[in-house]
Structure formats: structure tokens, C-alpha cells
Amino acid sequence: MSRRMPWASGYFRTGYAQDFKLIETRLERVSAGLFAVALSVFPFVASPFQLDLACQVFLAAIGSLSLMLLTGYAGQISLGHAGLLAAGAFTAGILFKEFGAPFWVTLPAAAAVGALLGIVFGLPSLRLRGLYLAVSTLALHFVVVYLGGEYETKRGYSTGIVIDPPSIGGYAVINPRIWYFVLLAAAAATLFICLNLIRSRTGRAWRAIRSHETVAEALGIGIASYKLLAFVVSSAITAVAGALFAYYRGFVSVEAFSLFLTIQYVAMVIIGGMGSLLGALLGAMFVTLFPYWIEAxxxxLPGAARYASVLFAVNYAAFGLVMILFLVFEPLGLVGIWHRIQTFFLLWPFKHRQVTGTNR
Amino acid sequence: MQLGVNIIVLAAIYALIACGYVLIYRVSRVLNLAHGELMMLGSYLLLATASTFTGHPLVAIAVALVLSLCVGALVYLFLMRKMAGEMVLAAVLTTIALGILLRGVMVIVWSAQQQYPGQALGVVNPAIALPGGARISTMAALLVLATAVIYGALFAFLRFSRWGVRMRAAGQNPLLAAQRGINLHAIYALAWGLSTLTGSIAGMLISLDSGLTGTMVLIGLKAFPAALVGGLDSLVGALFGALIVAAAEISLIHYVDPLLSDVVPFLVLIVMLIIRPWGLFGTREELDRV
Structure with a gap:
């Protein structure tokens, strides 16, 4: 067991095992426990609307965590996230419509399709970098969405595919509270997968690739395989998120997977803070709840009825503005702000000015 | 015959839009994904000036053009200048965010309904019969003409004028250019202004031809593969790229499936990225060294 850590003078690690610990201090253990209790009590005190918001946040968190793995850790830019979500949702929808498959078939199938698409999305990354990679994933997004739309029109579901709620042992999951726990479990599982990936060999390889590809290659890291692995893992998780989204909504339609959705996910990663899983979670929460704050x-404001017709436009504009503000003034995102608050209280009453913006 | 005319018109549209992408990328290595929105803003500006200067279509067009040039320069001065030296992704995302902001603001100001600047200007748009039985609308013909004139002017500008030479220098090596006394910020602002100007001309002509809706943003995005296929830093490339993308799109729509319209440019893009990522006429990016 680790020694008790002195509080204000920083953390000391005396062995490699301590580097791998998820919870290092007693304060962390206590706050994690309190957080878990709060999460499990929440559905019994929240209104149905708040419950729905929480479910949306969990779904968004799964997607943003997977994008964070790819962009924040492996450094591969992707603008095809909505395409992958669409792929997962359509896999679930098509399997359900054509074969009446239950969820325990469609979810793994969605993951498989996602992994396969991950290879397709990732192949350009072996040759392209930065901007060109972003563009190639953007192009693939349009291809996937086109295929989905083609299925809808050819099979006569032009308004969308309706999916029955998943059933476990003959009992259909429609109760929002059960959905809450299902999605919470899914988000928590994703978080643990990501945590374990980034503190192991794979995660170190990804971070090396992000920092400098040539150096990483010189260190003996197989660039091609690790890049593809990043795409495969991230896409598989994303596709599962898409399938869960389809089940949660009970409905699949290409309209839901526009380019704007991709931008929202990228915004979650940016606003949350690059290269931090906490950032992905904070970003998912911020971006999901943002439209409701604007609405409120x-x-x-006085004359609320006047704005009702342009509400979505106001949302759009405000979202763009917030994204610009974060990019220009707070590139480290919400996590950057959080770390600054932490440092302030750790060092109080002394002051600490950050020298450079390399806080990870 | 009609197919050929359609290809030429679409290629002209794509080429006119694509030169905006090329101008900015060539000079400042930034990919401007807000180009579609800026282009749409240009046509809304025309709508606004058309209702201000009723009865003087030429004045209205001239004022709208000057305004769009200013908008482009202002976007650089107030926003993109701050992103200098940041990651490539950050700059691209800033343009995306700008696009979202602009789209929201445009809907708030002008509503999302389809508008017809042609009616506001009092411009008629009769179809012209061409030899061979094909038909082309006046505005489409004007668009092809405008593309030819603008490309000619851009080539001359970059080749012979003082500012054009400075622009090429800044694109080739910003550090050396700055040391020779070239004002990089002015050059970049000019590039953004010109890019928005050409985009706005395209937007205005399209809206005069077929009305003004939110789909224009998608047209702007579909023109991007044209720029990349030709090579992101080559104006000649943009012409050829536009022709290739337009030919592929029109013929696939005609012979295979009309639904393909929105994907074809991106399919061409993927093929090009696999074969030759730097485009037909583009320069190869340097390998990185430790």
C-alpha cells in the first residue's frame, strides 16, 4: 500500500505500481464514492426531463470518449464521427428490420461494423497527415450517410426506421430509470476501457505517435498498426454508441447524422480539453446541455415569444460563438480551467503563474 | 449536348468557388471550411443592397461586392489572425465554428426561407438556345463568363502585380517574405478578402439563377474536392479539378442515380487522396525530420 501523501507539496510515486493506480489519495477515493452515490440516487429525485438530459449526456460521453482516444491521444484528426455513429445506428436498425435481431446480436454487430469501418477510415491515415486526413474522413462521412439514405429510400423507410425497445428476458426496456442505468453502465464501461488503454503500452504508443511520428517510429513503435488500432477501437466504440442511440430514440434516420453532429463531437473534445478523458466527459456534458441553457x-428575456421561431438559429450562432471563444481564449478547454482552479487552491495563499500551456 | 453544357456550368460554379479555397490555402496554409457560409453571406448582402438601392442593380451589385471583400478581410483581422501559429486543426476548427456562427446569424437576420435576389434586383433570367439543341440560362452563361474573367484576372494579378508577387512570396516562405519587408498580415487579409469576394460572386450568380437557400453551404462544401483534386495550392489545378468533379457528378447523376449528387465529389476526393494526395498540380508537402 502507498504511503499517506503529504497534501500541499504534491504527489510522490515510489514505484511503478503507483503509476498505474486509478485512485491515488483518500480524498479521491471519498469523492469518487460520493460521486457514485450521487449518480445512483439521481434518477429517483430527478424529473423525467432531467433524466432524459442525463441519458443524452451519457450517450454523448461514450462518443466523445472514443473521439478523445483517437484525436486527443493518438493525434489522428477525424471529421467522420457522425458517419460512424450512423453506421452503428443503421447496423442496429437494419438487423432489426430485416432479421428481427435482438439487441445482444445488434450491439456486437454494430461494434464489428464499426471496427471494419475503422480500418477503412484509418487506412488513409497511413499516408495522410493533419488536414488531408481530416478531409478524407469527412469524405467517408458523406459516403456512409449516403449508403444509409440509399437503404432508407430503396426499402421504403424514407421517413426513418422505427426500432422496438430492447428486451431482456421478455421484459422491454422502456422505463427511463432503467435506461438511465443502462446508459450509465455503458458510459462507465467505456470510461474504464479508455482508462486502461491509455495507461498501458497501447496508450503510451499512441501518445508517442501524437507527439512525433518519426521519433516514435525510431523508438520501435509500429506506427501503422497502432494508428489503425486507434481507428478500430475508437470506431467500434462509436458504432456501439450509435446503436445505443438508435435504441434509446427507438428511431433511425439519416437526418440525425449530419455534419453538424460531427462538429458537435469535435467541439466536445475541444471545449472539454484535448488529451484528457475528464475533458471528454466535461465537454460531452457542456455541449449536450448548452442548447437547453440557451433556451432557458x-x-x-423579455418578449420570449418573438425568439421562438429563430430558437434553433440562436442556438447555432451561440454554439459557434462559444466554440470560437474556447479556441481563441482557452485552448486547453474546461479541463484547463479546472486545473487552474485546482492549482489555485493547492498553492493558496501563494500564487502561481503558468509558464506555458502544456498542462496535461 | 445538354449534358456537356451542364458539365461546363457546374464546373464553372465549382471552379469559381474552389479558387477561394486555393487562394487562402496557398497563401496561409489554412483550410477555410467556412467558405460556403461566406459565399452565402455574399448573396444575402446582395439581397440587402438590392432592397436598399432599388432600381439601381449595378450599384447594388457593386456595393455588395465591396462589402464582401471587407467581410473577408475583417474575418482575418479579427479572428484568423489570432490563430496564427496554432495547430492546423485549431485553425480549421475555428473556420468551422465561424461557419456555424454565420449560418445562425444569417437565419436570424434573413430567415431560412428561400429568397430571390433576382426579383429584388429586377433582373430577368431567360434561357438561351445554343446550337445543337442545348439550353442555358442567362445567369449560368454569365457565370461561365465570370469564371473565365476572374481566373484570367487572378492569374494576371498573381503574375504581374506587385501585391500578387508579394502574395506568392508569402505563400512560399513566410519567414523570408517577412524579412524582405512584406507585411504578412496585410497579405493574409487581402487573400481572405479576395477569396470571399470570388466566393460571393459565385454565390450571387447562383442565387440570381436559382434562388437563395441553405443548400448553398453544401454547394460550397462540394466545391472543396475540386480544389483538392487539382492540388490545394494550384489555381490551374482548381480549374481541372472542377472539370473532373463536375463531369463525374453530372454523368453519374444522369446514368446511375440522382441521389448520388451529394457524394460524387467526395468519392472523387477519396480516389484522389489514395492515388495522389497532393493533387494533380499541387506541390508535395515536405517530409518531416527530427
Missing amino acids: ALAA
Whole structure:
């Protein structure tokens, strides 16, 4: 067991095992426990609307965690996230419609399709870098969405595919509270997968590739295989998120998977803070709840009825503005702000000015 | 015959839009994904000036063009200048965010309904019969003409004028260019202004031809593969790229499936990225060294 850590003077690690520990201090253990309790009590005190918001946040968190693995850790830019979500959702929808497959078939199938697409999305990354890679994933997004739309029109589901709720032992999951726990479990599982990946060999290889590809290669890291692995893992998780989204909504349609959805996910990663899983979670929460805050703020303004017709446009504009503000003034995102607050209290009453913006 | 005319018109549209992408990328290595929105803003500006200067279509067009040039320069001065030296991704995302902001603001100001600047200007748009039985609308013909004139002007500008030479220098090596006394910020602002100007001309002509809706943003995005296929830093490339993408799109729509319209440019893009990522006429990016 580790020694008791002195509080204000920083963390000391005296062995490699301590580097791998997820929970290092007693404060962390206590706050994690309190957080878990709060999460499990929440559905019994929350209104149905708040419950729905929480479910949306969990779904978004799965997607943003997987994008964070790819962009924040492996450093591969992807603008095809909505395409992968669509792939997962359509896998679930098509398997359900054509074969009446239950969820325990469609979810692994979605993961498999996602992994396969991950290879397709990832192959350009072996040759392309930065901007060109982003563009190639963007192009693939349009291809996937086109295929989905083609299926809808050819099979006569032009308004969308309706999916029955998943059933476990003949009992259909429709109760929002059960959905809450299902999605919470899915998000927690994703978080643990990501945590374990990034503190192991794979995660170190990814970070090396992000920092400098040539150096990473010189260190003996197989660039091609690790890049593809990043795409495969991230895409498989994303596709499962898409399938869960389809089940949660009970409905699949290409309209839901526009380019704007990709931008929202990228915004989660940016606003949350690059290269931090906590950032992915904070970003998912922020971006999901943001439109509702705007709505509430507009409703509080005088003459609320006047804005009702342009509400979505106001949302759009405000979202763009917030993204620009974060990119220009707070590139480290919400996590950067959080770390600054932490440092402030750790060092209080002394002051600490950050020298450079390399806080990871 | 009609197919050929359609290809030429679409290629002209794509080429006119694509030169905006090329101008900015060539000079400042930034990919401007807000180009579609800026282009749409240009046509909304025309709508606004058309209702201000009723009865003087030429004045309205001239004012709208000057305004769009200013908008482009202002976007650089107030936003993109701050992103200098940041990661490539950050700059691209800033343009995406700008695009979202602009789209929201445009809907708030002008609503999402389809508008017809042609009616506001009092411009008629009759179809012209061409030899061979094909038909082309006046505005489409004007668009092809405008593309030819603008490309000619851009080539001359970059080749012979003082500012054009400075622009090429800044694109080739910003550090050396700055040391020779070239004002990089002015050059970049000019590139953004010109890019928005050409994009706006395309947007205005399209909206005069077929009305003004939110789909224009998608047209702007579909023109991007044209720029990349030709090579992101080559104006000649943009012409050829536009021709290739337009030919592929029109013929696949005609012979295979109309639904393909929105994907074809991106399919061409993927093929090009696999074969020759730097495009037909583009320069190869340097390998990185430790």
C-alpha cells in the first residue's frame, strides 16, 4: 500500500505500481464514492426531463470518449464521427428490420461494423497527415450517410426506421430509470476501457505517435498498426454508441447524422480539453446541455415569444460563438480551467503563474 | 449536348468557388471550411443592397461586392489572425465554428426561407438556345463568363502585380517574405478578402439563377474536392479539378442515380487522396525530420 501523501507539496510515486493506480489519495477515493452515490440516487429525485438530459449526456460521453482516444491521444484528426455513429445506428436498425435481431446480436454487430469501418477510415491515415486526413474522413462521412439514405429510400423507410425497445428476458426496456442505468453502465464501461488503454503500452504508443511520428517510429513503435488500432477501437466504440442511440430514440434516420453532429463531437473534445478523458466527459456534458441553457436564457428575456421561431438559429450562432471563444481564449478547454482552479487552491495563499500551456 | 453544357456550368460554379479555397490555402496554409457560409453571406448582402438601392442593380451589385471583400478581410483581422501559429486543426476548427456562427446569424437576420435576389434586383433570367439543341440560362452563361474573367484576372494579378508577387512570396516562405519587408498580415487579409469576394460572386450568380437557400453551404462544401483534386495550392489545378468533379457528378447523376449528387465529389476526393494526395498540380508537402 502507498504511503499517506503529504497534501500541499504534491504527489510522490515510489514505484511503478503507483503509476498505474486509478485512485491515488483518500480524498479521491471519498469523492469518487460520493460521486457514485450521487449518480445512483439521481434518477429517483430527478424529473423525467432531467433524466432524459442525463441519458443524452451519457450517450454523448461514450462518443466523445472514443473521439478523445483517437484525436486527443493518438493525434489522428477525424471529421467522420457522425458517419460512424450512423453506421452503428443503421447496423442496429437494419438487423432489426430485416432479421428481427435482438439487441445482444445488434450491439456486437454494430461494434464489428464499426471496427471494419475503422480500418477503412484509418487506412488513409497511413499516408495522410493533419488536414488531408481530416478531409478524407469527412469524405467517408458523406459516403456512409449516403449508403444509409440509399437503404432508407430503396426499402421504403424514407421517413426513418422505427426500432422496438430492447428486451431482456421478455421484459422491454422502456422505463427511463432503467435506461438511465443502462446508459450509465455503458458510459462507465467505456470510461474504464479508455482508462486502461491509455495507461498501458497501447496508450503510451499512441501518445508517442501524437507527439512525433518519426521519433516514435525510431523508438520501435509500429506506427501503422497502432494508428489503425486507434481507428478500430475508437470506431467500434462509436458504432456501439450509435446503436445505443438508435435504441434509446427507438428511431433511425439519416437526418440525425449530419455534419453538424460531427462538429458537435469535435467541439466536445475541444471545449472539454484535448488529451484528457475528464475533458471528454466535461465537454460531452457542456455541449449536450448548452442548447437547453440557451433556451432557458432566451425564455428569461423579455418578449420570449418573438425568439421562438429563430430558437434553433440562436442556438447555432451561440454554439459557434462559444466554440470560437474556447479556441481563441482557452485552448486547453474546461479541463484547463479546472486545473487552474485546482492549482489555485493547492498553492493558496501563494500564487502561481503558468509558464506555458502544456498542462496535461 | 445538354449534358456537356451542364458539365461546363457546374464546373464553372465549382471552379469559381474552389479558387477561394486555393487562394487562402496557398497563401496561409489554412483550410477555410467556412467558405460556403461566406459565399452565402455574399448573396444575402446582395439581397440587402438590392432592397436598399432599388432600381439601381449595378450599384447594388457593386456595393455588395465591396462589402464582401471587407467581410473577408475583417474575418482575418479579427479572428484568423489570432490563430496564427496554432495547430492546423485549431485553425480549421475555428473556420468551422465561424461557419456555424454565420449560418445562425444569417437565419436570424434573413430567415431560412428561400429568397430571390433576382426579383429584388429586377433582373430577368431567360434561357438561351445554343446550337445543337442545348439550353442555358442567362445567369449560368454569365457565370461561365465570370469564371473565365476572374481566373484570367487572378492569374494576371498573381503574375504581374506587385501585391500578387508579394502574395506568392508569402505563400512560399513566410519567414523570408517577412524579412524582405512584406507585411504578412496585410497579405493574409487581402487573400481572405479576395477569396470571399470570388466566393460571393459565385454565390450571387447562383442565387440570381436559382434562388437563395441553405443548400448553398453544401454547394460550397462540394466545391472543396475540386480544389483538392487539382492540388490545394494550384489555381490551374482548381480549374481541372472542377472539370473532373463536375463531369463525374453530372454523368453519374444522369446514368446511375440522382441521389448520388451529394457524394460524387467526395468519392472523387477519396480516389484522389489514395492515388495522389497532393493533387494533380499541387506541390508535395515536405517530409518531416527530427
